[in-house]
Amino acid sequence: MEFRRISGTSGSVIAFVLLLFIHGAHSFYLPGVAPQDFEKGDELKVKVNKLTSIKTQLPYSYYSLPFCQPKKIVDSTENLGEVLRGDRIENAPYSFKMREAQMCNILCRVTLDAKTAKAFKEKIDDEYRVNMILDNLPLVVPIDRVDQGSPAVVYQLGYHVGLKGQYEGSKEQKFFIHNHLAFTVRYHRDLQTDSARIVGFEVKPYSVKHEYEGEYSEKTRLTTCDPHTKRLVVSSATPQEVEQKKEIIFTYDVDFQESEVKWASRWDAYLLMSDNQIHWFSIVNSLMIVLFLSGMVAMIMLRTLYRDISRYNELETQEEAQEETGWKLVHGDVFRLPTNSDLLCVYVGTGVQCLGMVLVTMIFAMLGFLSPSNRGGLMTAMLLLWVFMGLFAGYASSRLYKMFKGTEWKRIAFRTAFLFPAVVSAIFFVLNALIWGQKSSGAVPFGTMFALIFLWFGISVPLVFVGAYIGFKKPAVDDPVKTNKIPRQIPEQAWYMNPVFSILIGGILPFGAVFIELFFILTSIWLNQFYYIFGFLFLVFVILIVTCAEITVVLCYFQLCSEDYLWWWRSYLTSGSSALYLFLYATFYFFTKLQITKLVSAMLYFGYMLIASYAFFVLTGTIGFYACLWFTRLIYSSVKID
Template sequence: MDLDPVWIPMGTPCALSKDEKYFIHNHLAFLVKYHKDENSDLSRIVGFEVKPFSVKHQFEEKWNDANTRLSTCDPHANKIVINSDTPQEVEAGKDIIFTYDVGFEESDIKWASRWDTYLLMTDDQIHWFSIVNSLMIVLFLSGMVAMIMLRTLYRDISRYNQLETEEEAQEETGWKLVHGDVFRPPTNSDLLCVYVGTGVQFFGMLLVTMMFAVLGFLSPSNRGGLMTAMLLIWVLMGLFAGYASSRLYKMFKGSEWKSITLKTAFLFPGIAFGIFFVLNALIWGEKSSGAVPFSTMFALVLLWFGISVPLVFVGSYLGFKKPAIEAPVKTNKIPRQVPEQAWYMNPAFTILIGGILPFGAVFIELFFILTSIWLHQFYYIFGFLFLVFIILIITCAEIAIVLCYFQLCSEDYMWWWRSYLTSGSSAIYLFLYAGFYFFTKLQITKLVSGILYFGYMLLASFSFFVLTGTIGFCACLWFTRLIYSSVKIE
């Protein structure tokens, strides 16, 4: 047992009223737990506890620095602090003695299980509620998709295939009438290819990272290890980003594959690095130790230009060598005029509605993720997170398919960008929730800290937009190819 008293003069008077009293914790009791190895005499520290006490210390005669003997806390007389029956009051002009003691205790906890105390799941009911809530949304959407696919689509396809005369075909309305325009390349198709490629890169990074985390290869106690793994996997997934963007670009009859490759390699990483550099410059300006050093910034640029960009080029080259994805129906030379749409089929309305359900499937788990990031707590339930990620994929795909079907039935064939924005709009609700969390859970008063929070959350929301938008787009591309390859087109 070790005790060390410290004398601290209280020179600044405290403004206390006559009816108020303030007390201070001036003694800390440290208990260090260690585990002995069965095969050797070595021991390892596996945990510790700290208990604060408020004690009005007494000492004999006059204060004599380290030689002073306290009557309330004396290691020689085996007197230790075990309660706060006589608390230390804060009084103007009076001095306070600060002490601590350290004790050691053998523990049965093994070295490999030392984090179990801090990672003990006490809110599993909330996480199960999150899973059940998300599953209800998925079941609702799955029912709608099943109804469309098994009843409505089956009936439509059967009726279209039974039509024999051109006059009867002209009397039909619905999604078959736009078959000559549904695969017409959209405006800004290059940008769409870049976003889809970047979304594939994000999807691969998150899927591999969470699989490693679920299998226990990434410890929640090592946050730097988790971030490093995500960055390395992101860089390696550049191969799939280039492949996906070039395949879609060639489907749109594009020929300048090097141009689309450069945009894929530099657009999103450039925006992300620019935001990160500005926010890090603000931290530098505050002379904070939390600023990322220049050497780390240089390493990030080296990973970007030295590994990610070449892999994007390799993937794009491989994807462009493949035969172009052929549309199941021919595209007319003259675009068909889109009829006037009902108010509920307005693009802005359907896009905003489409983003609610994907966000609703993840917002409960999002609270724990934000708490882990901004309140320095451990996030360790990667199994729940992986389930929520799967539910998010299904929700984005199904809501995009449902709204795309309604859009085609309204004879509006401009589905490319709308399918991407429908599920991608969930990022808007993510950013709004981040603002709600800032004002209700965090106590940040400094301007720079607030800018850092909203800057990083803007970057996270943009990433979420790219991810969810790509999932919705790929689902709609599969859906439209499926239904138009199932009908006979004269």
């Protein structure tokens, strides 16, 4: 177990708000991400981050492998989000001087034993990449790719520890390590002050079996890498094989290149790599679904409902109410308490908490506060917002509970505060134990675990109770019609009005509105890429809200017309069933896009996607429920009922 320093867990939300008012929505600098000017010869601090692999999804700290180490390893202070992501940022042994090129610097010499050779081979076999940071910019490997006849440069985050393959006609697979790194630091120079800002950090890795004459010492001159000729003999050099008792000499070059890219645009190369046309296609696809549903809702609301209400009111005047049919016939039962009403109140309150967290997070992300340059900021903000949104969760659950004529508001508040977080925490603890068993840096340390528990019990739970108290003190919402003492019998329903069938049908369209954007989100999470188009994501989220509301209202109307008044839970499950399709799509994505082969990695993937699907269920279900509640109250308050 280990304790780690966590910065930003308290006061981050206040800092966000202050920054918004001080700097505005268009021009601001994030904490720790302000531009830094470097003079010629200034020392540049290179930091190493975790080792990552899209095959295992298990991060490891850089010094878990026997790389060259500085005299003293210093851990950087990390925020809560960085620790949960498995980031382990430490100082590196590399020495850079601003705008001073260096060639063939010898870093250190390592002689492998059986254990270290095995560790290197395992990481190379699992395609692990080394991540570094310079002035908050992640290290990338430029890759030339010909696209439709025109060469283009794409960037890969981090460089591979090594590679495996056959060499010199041998049929045996051998492992080779990247022991020579050719760094390129791009900078934008201020012509007036001659100071410069770093706008790019690239590397080209090589595997070179270095050779030298005589005994090895700190002043050894390598024959395979001559700093005087400024040339690395790559073409004629033998690659460095990873084997027991093999000697590996780590070297590096540093080159500085002036760039026209300004500091404010330095992240463009990292971010502008996805096809915006696909995002626009996603928006158009979602809008078509919304327009289709909006047309149906408009037809129901403006034509059918208007005709129904007019006819019902005329029947009342003509004393022909005994012949009424359709949704008005169940007016005496439509607001009858649902089964497990307490559980419904809890889930609605949890859904409000999720909705508030997602909505505020996206607004901050759109304004740039949670950009990829602020590592861990997105996850930290989501956790803090979840905690503070407990106030609204308690309020929503107790208001609905009082509408259901409940009296024990503390019990509802307790269940709201614990049900959803307890389920998520149980899954999280099991997954964390698996990660811990793999000795991965992704395992949450004891200190961070204590911080999470404190956020839950120390802040979220009290806020839920405060919200529940405020909500319960409000006067109860009266039903627009009276409920009969004896429930009426529900007639036999057509096959297409079967609850299971209609619920499953209702979840297709909300999922269809978001599944294209979901692909990009999954890619950013599991394929180690950046997701930054929060404007598109916010539009898709608004479309999701509208779609959930409209499809639930449409199916609720059909249900009431069939004289089935058990709409409470069905309205929640109708839009909430989109979470089932999300999990099925995640399963499809696993088998078609990922290369995960290890059991632990697969369990991590499905465990985290189960948590995401569960959260999506309570979010979409709550949207559908409130839309249906508004709809039923509206239509039954519009007709004359004795």
